Amino acid sequence: MKKRGLLIIALAMLVLVTPLFAQGGKEAAASPTTLSIAIRTLTNPYQANYKVGADMLGKLEGLPVVTLTCEGSSEKQLNDVRALVAKTNGNVVFMIDPNESPNVIPLARELDAAGVYWVSWWNKPEDVKVWNYKNWVSHISFDGISAGEFTAETLFKSFGYEGKIIALQGLLSNSIAQDRFVGLQNILKKHPKVQMVAFEAADWDRTIAYEKTRNMLVAHPDIKGIWAANDNMALGALEALRAVGRAGQVLVTGVDGTTEIYEAIKKGEAAATVYNDSTYQAGIGLAIALAAKNGELDVAKMPKEQRQFFAEATNVDINNVDEIMKGASSYDFENLFASFSRPMN
Amino acid sequence: MQKDGIGKQPAIRRIKGKLAGLPAISYALGMLVLFIAIFAVGSATFLTRYNMLTIGNSAAILLAVAMGQVFAILTGGIDLSVGGIMSLVSVVLMKTLEPLGFWAYPLSLAVGIAAGFLNGLVNSRLRIPSFITTLGSNGIFMSIAYMISIKPLSAPSSSFGVLDIVNGTTLGIRNIMLLGVLVFVLFFVIQRYTITGRNIMLLGSNEKMSWLSGVDIFKVRTIAFTLSGLGAALAGVMLASNLYSGYPTLGTVYILNSIASVVIGGTAMTGGAGGVLNTLVGVMVMSVINNGMNIIGIDVYAQQSFLGVLVIIAVAISFDRSKLSVIK
Numbered sequence: 001m002k003k004r005g006l007l008i009i010a011l012a013m014l015v016l017v018t019p020l021f022a023q024g025g026k027e028a029a030a031s032p033t034t035l036s037i038a039i040r041t042l043t044n045p046y047q048a049n050y051k052v053g054a055d056m057l058g059k060l061e062g063l064p065v066v067t068l069t070c071e072g073s074s075e076k077q078l079n080d081v082r083a084l085v086a087k088t089n090g091n092v093v094f095m096i097d098p099n100e101s102p103n104v105i106p107l108a109r110e111l112d113a114a115g116v117y118w119v120s121w122w123n124k125p126e127d128v129k130v131w132n133y134k135n136w137v138s139h140i141s142f143d144g145i146s147a148g149e150f151t152a153e154t155l156f157k158s159f160g161y162e163g164k165i166i167a168l169q170g171l172l173s174n175s176i177a178q179d180r181f182v183g184l185q186n187i188l189k190k191h192p193k194v195q196m197v198a199f200e201a202a203d204w205d206r207t208i209a210y211e212k213t214r215n216m217l218v219a220h221p222d223i224k225g226i227w228a229a230n231d232n233m234a235l236g237a238l239e240a241l242r243a244v245g246r247a248g249q250v251l252v253t254g255v256d257g258t259t260e261i262y263e264a265i266k267k268g269e270a271a272a273t274v275y276n277d278s279t280y281q282a283g284i285g286l287a288i289a290l291a292a293k294n295g296e297l298d299v300a301k302m303p304k305e306q307r308q309f310f311a312e313a314t315n316v317d318i319n320n321v322d323e324i325m326k327g328a329s330s331y332d333f334e335n336l337f338a339s340f341s342r343p344m345n
Numbered sequence: 346m347q348k349d350g351i352g353k354q355p356a357i358r359r360i361k362g363k364l365a366g367l368p369a370i371s372y373a374l375g376m377l378v379l380f381i382a383i384f385a386v387g388s389a390t391f392l393t394r395y396n397m398l399t400i401g402n403s404a405a406i407l408l409a410v411a412m413g414q415v416f417a418i419l420t421g422g423i424d425l426s427v428g429g430i431m432s433l434v435s436v437v438l439m440k441t442l443e444p445l446g447f448w449a450y451p452l453s454l455a456v457g458i459a460a461g462f463l464n465g466l467v468n469s470r471l472r473i474p475s476f477i478t479t480l481g482s483n484g485i486f487m488s489i490a491y492m493i494s495i496k497p498l499s500a501p502s503s504s505f506g507v508l509d510i511v512n513g514t515t516l517g518i519r520n521i522m523l524l525g526v527l528v529f530v531l532f533f534v535i536q537r538y539t540i541t542g543r544n545i546m547l548l549g550s551n552e553k554m555s556w557l558s559g560v561d562i563f564k565v566r567t568i569a570f571t572l573s574g575l576g577a578a579l580a581g582v583m584l585a586s587n588l589y590s591g592y593p594t595l596g597t598v599y600i601l602n603s604i605a606s607v608v609i610g611g612t613a614m615t616g617g618a619g620g621v622l623n624t625l626v627g628v629m630v631m632s633v634i635n636n637g638m639n640i641i642g643i644d645v646y647a648q649q650s651f652l653g654v655l656v657i658i659a660v661a662i663s664f665d666r667s668k669l670s671v672i673k
Binding site: 042066067068069071072073074075076078079080082083084085086087088089100101102103105106109114125127128 | 388390391393395396399402403406497498499500501502512584587588589590592594595598635636639640642645646
């Protein structure tokens with residue numbers, strides 16, 4: 001029994017150890033660079049549009065595209081990235097939407113060691129700096145402040161910059177919720193005749209937004225507009241307005257760019273939203289990483305504000321809602337930092 | 346009435362008849378060699394050193410949790426709480442890394458061992474089936490992790506040095522792989538060379554007999570689940586260090602993966618047959634397949650069904666059902 005056990009161990013070890021000394025295939029070096037996006041899933045439309053953008057750039061550059069989905073597992077994301085680096089012999093660039101923000105650390109270390117250029121979107125811990133890693137080209141996030149400013153400005157314009165408003169905030173612990181609210185406050189300061197008479201946190205939730213709006217409408221029946229930090233809450237507020245028969249007279253605004261809010265904009269019940277275009281996110285992320293890989297961008301010499309920055313999303317109001325709903329047919333992936341809004345410290 | 350059933354031999358049993366005499370582990374080893382061959386032919390880069398290290402890295406984590414799981418399964422039970430324990434341990438590690446430094450590691454391991462011990466106590470003393478005990482405790486451990494932190498915790502940059510216990514390299518080999526070898530040796534010795542290890546096997550193969558021969562079956566069960574907790578805790582600290590983060594859903598996928606590794610290795614779900622060595626091979630098969638499917642480019646959504654089919658086939662060919670009277 002014991003002998004057989006030892007034999008089996010020896011066999012198993014042999015099988016795994018032999019390849020350690022084998023030489024890797026060399027032919028991959030001559031093949032075209034693979035463009036890869038590492039995202040969460042393809043079942044959510046926002047995430048699925050990442051693939052549309054990656055495929056678009058792939059077609060433009062004539063390069064193969066590989067989509068890695070981690071389905072909510074940080075470990076799978078890291079292992080899949082490693083496997084693709086192995087598969088392509090390092091001839092690959094990545095656009096990564098990290099499953100959880102701390103995951104950028106092992107990714108950055110791994111890809112630095114492998115010499116693979118990559119760009120991340122949305123989340124990273126604040127104390128982790130892109131410029132400490134030589135292959136992490138950029139980290140980009142959409143700008144919550146400019147989104148809050150645009151929707152507030154459009155909302156105030158709808159009632160002639162004079163009157164009372166109420167506001168619905170997102171989850172107070174989220175930095176993006178705080179940023180969008182800062183945007184609203186900036187515009188409030190610009191227009192002293194607009195007064196925010198009440199604001200509440202509705203935690204990004206449609207039902208909570210509905211309840212809170214109904215309560216606030218009782219206390220403040222004379223408001224002229226409702227600002228919300230996302231579309232979901234804006235739609236909840238809109239239902240509350242419909243319940244009291246004031247939809248269309250009092251406009252709402254949100255952020256995200258959902259089909260429902262577009263319909264509301266067309267019907268004249270909502271004033272504006274901001275569309276986070278994941279098609280563009282994937283395409284431009286890969287374009288930046290590819291430029292670094294091809295030597296068109298010297299990462300070491302890039303200014304810090306190009307290494308970590310906030311980008312401006314697509315503002316949507318009555319003027320361009322039809323166009324946005326049709327979907328853009330082409331994007332500018334040449335001008336790498338065209339969407340720059342402000343540096344991220 | 347019964348004769349009809351006996352007259353028809355299932356096809357699988359006829360094939361098995363020809364291969365009779367081979368231990369269950371040889372099927373798993375055959376599968377391992379087969380898959381390595383398939384992936385090596387399918388992709389020139391599968392056998393590169395970089396990729397082997399990648400496989401070794403993820404295998405080490407799965408190995409630790411499966412080493413614990415196999416003890417629970419050997420007693421005839423199952424541990425569905427390994428995922429919860431891993432998640433809890435990961436959160437504890439990240440939370441205590443800043444104040445405690447290196448000592449966060451023993452503390453986190455102690456939390457995992459205590460969790461396993463509690464499972465064992467509830468299972469043996471309150472006489473609640475392990476399936477229910479650990480299904481419930483998995484939720485409890487996850488919920489405690491949520492209470493410690495809802496958001497994912499990341500390692501403070503000042504602690505990166507401490508994490509190199511797992512992430513660093515020694516003599517060109519990643520430490521995590523060396524840890525995996527140590528974990529294997531530890532559990533191998535426990536199963537083969539300690540009385541407890543033998544008692545666990547005995548308990549799984551025939552509970553009544555082991556009780557009659559004077560084995561303290563309560564104690565043995567408790568120890569088996571404590572060992573499972575230890576395995577999960579080791580996997581939890583390894584994975585959390587690897588990812589530089591801990592969060593309350595970190596270990597969830599390991600519940601099924603650890604059970605699948607044990608089963609693919611040929612350990613009987615009814616207990617008493619198989620063991621640590623089988624599980625080592627099962628873990629290698631799982632890790633090679635997980636990596637290889639990406640390397641040769643199998644669609645991500647097809648991968649899960651592929652694994653599912655594999656587990657069922659593995660049980661069909663490697664699990665020795667001739668000793669069982671009833672298939673539950």
